[in-house]
Amino acid sequence: MLMRPICIFAALAIFDAIPLTVNANHKPASRASISEAKVYVVSKSYTTLSFTATKWMVFKEQGLFQDFSGTLAYSFQDPAKCKIDVTVQSASLDTRNANRDKVLRSDDFFDVEKFPTLSFRSTRVTATGTETYDVEGDLKRITVPVKTIGVRVIPGSGDFAGFETTFNIDRGDFGVLGTRWSGNTTAIDTTVVIHLIIGGVRE
Secondary structure, eight states: OOOSSOOEETTEEOOOSOOEEEEOOOOBSSOOOOOSOEEEEEOTTTOEEEEEEEETTTEEEEEEEOOEEEEEEEOSSOGGGOEEEEEEEGGGEEOSOHHHHHHHHSTTTTOTTTOOEEEEEOOEEEESSSSEEEEEOSSOOEEEEEEEEEEEEETTTEEEEEEEEEEEEEGGGGTOOOHHHHTSSOSEEEEEEEEEEEEEEOO
């Protein structure tokens, strides 16, 4: 019970170039001194794109997207060189309930036949403070607080970057209404919590 074109990101989300404001807490282990951005591949092994919706004001129902790809460019010293480009296969949503997944994939919710992918491409990143950034796109404006889990080169293993964010969206803003399923009621809260853990691996 999420939104149609959104989720990522930062994170996330979650898309097609959503302008978002990012509040980041940087802890780069290696304190890279160069301003050139490092490019990381979004790793399925270290990335989770999940959402939570409240049903009947009783249950918290959670889901995630299993199939996605993307890249991110990160520069600690020069935020203008940071970029994010992520594409999610909308049919890969998984709530651990086959019947519910079928309803969510229908045109009453995500309409995966008409919208097979959810994408986010940033267009500009600017610093608004020592740990705050504006990541801009061209769809809707939301504020996303992003925490840098860490940026580290591990000898013998690789170069990694991890980020995490949790934020709310109104699914109605993205046309995900579910009116047929709910009988035109608010059985599912319109507010959806998006939680993104983004793990990048430099190739």
